[in-house]
Amino acid sequence: MEALNKNGMVLIGCGRMGSALLAAWLDTGLAHEAVTVVEPYPSDWLKEQAAKGLRLNADIPANPAVLILATKPQMMKEVMGQIEGDFADTLFISVAAGTPISFFEAELGADAKIVRVMPNTPALLKKGVSALVANKAAQGAPLAAAQDLMTAVGVVEILTDEEDIHAVIGLSGSGPAYVFAFVEALVAAGKDAGLEEDLAFRLARDTLVGAAAMIGDNFAEVATLRENVTSPGGTTAAALKVFAESEPNLNALVSAVVKASKDRSIELAEMA
Ligand SMILES: NC(=O)C1=CN([C@@H]2O[C@H](COP(=O)(O)OP(=O)(O)OC[C@H]3O[C@@H](n4cnc5c(N)ncnc54)[C@H](OP(=O)(O)O)[C@@H]3O)[C@@H](O)[C@H]2O)C=CC1
Ligand SMILES: O=C(O)[C@@H]1CCC=N1
Numbered sequence: 001m002e003a004l005n006k007n008g009m010v011l012i013g014c015g016r017m018g019s020a021l022l023a024a025w026l027d028t029g030l031a032h033e034a035v036t037v038v039e040p041y042p043s044d045w046l047k048e049q050a051a052k053g054l055r056l057n058a059d060i061p062a063n064p065a066v067l068i069l070a071t072k073p074q075m076m077k078e079v080m081g082q083i084e085g086d087f088a089d090t091l092f093i094s095v096a097a098g099t100p101i102s103f104f105e106a107e108l109g110a111d112a113k114i115v116r117v118m119p120n121t122p123a124l125l126k127k128g129v130s131a132l133v134a135n136k137a138a139q140g141a142p143l144a145a146a147q148d149l150m151t152a153v154g155v156v157e158i159l160t161d162e163e164d165i166h167a168v169i170g171l172s173g174s175g176p177a178y179v180f181a182f183v184e185a186l187v188a189a190g191k192d193a194g195l196e197e198d199l200a201f202r203l204a205r206d207t208l209v210g211a212a213a214m215i216g217d218n219f220a221e222v223a224t225l226r227e228n229v230t231s232p233g234g235t236t237a238a239a240l241k242v243f244a245e246s247e248p249n250l251n252a253l254v255s256a257v258v259k260a261s262k263d264r265s266i267e268l269a270e271m272a
Helices: 002-007 016-027 044-051 073-082 101-108 121-125 141-151 164-173 175-192 197-216 222-229 235-245 250-271
Strands: 009-012 035-038 066-069 091-094 113-118 128-134 154-158
Touching (some): 016 035, 073 101, 073 250, 091 101, 101 113
Parallel strands (some): 009 066, 091 113
Antiparallel strands (some): 113 128
């Protein structure tokens, strides 16, 4: 965070993703005074950060180390029209789904250092996963700087082919929502099975947390972890049979879900 604290970070758009990243970076040693946020409707949390020294809707400083674009892809054209200043050494990082590097090069020039990042919201707890892809001008030190920034909030994967980012969005960008939807479904199913909602929620949450920890520890192959729960002729086998035999089955359903997100990302890129 040293270079950022010296030369500054600008964040354009501090909604759900922008605020998750900013909160984690502030917690990791980014100084409030080093951050300028442009956000038309600041949340109470953001106003609290401004009271601690963050520069809210102030002029963009000259030549900031990093400028992060975290507005909706549909707003990006308008947003780029509003950004003015000296960005000779600035690294541009966009977290927008859809908006391709070619769009930013057309707006900023091919010499601009641009890294496209696809993070996810667990970054708030420094448990995110981000995929990064850099333009030609950002290879080397700028990409390494972006990698350091995202490593501060979780795990980083580097992509060499920008086209892969659509599938990444479908899997890990949107992915936390699939997990949360699954927990909601488990709670509803627990209620249908006769449990009180509070108890069903605690059981669903703690099951997810425990199972996720086993995967995170690389305790065993995921298939082995599944098999270890599945006693022959027992209850889990009866349950998993429903996943396998329903129409569409679980794999086909999840595949369609990931593809829908990926396809929307491609659609947004075509609109950029
Ligand atoms: N949410 C997620 O899990 C993830 C999101 N992303 C990407 O992050 C970006 C933001 O998504 P998300 O945080 O969910 O969306 P939000 O709508 O929560 O955040 C966008 C923010 O930008 C603000 N904004 C709008 N216009 C401007 C402007 N001209 N200048 C500055 N700020 C502006 C919006 O204000 P207002 O609401 O008033 O319009 C809003 O607060 C998107 O591009 C998305 O693809 C990437 C990975 C994961
Ligand atoms: O829903 C969206 O468009 C963004 C991108 C990935 C997660 N949220």
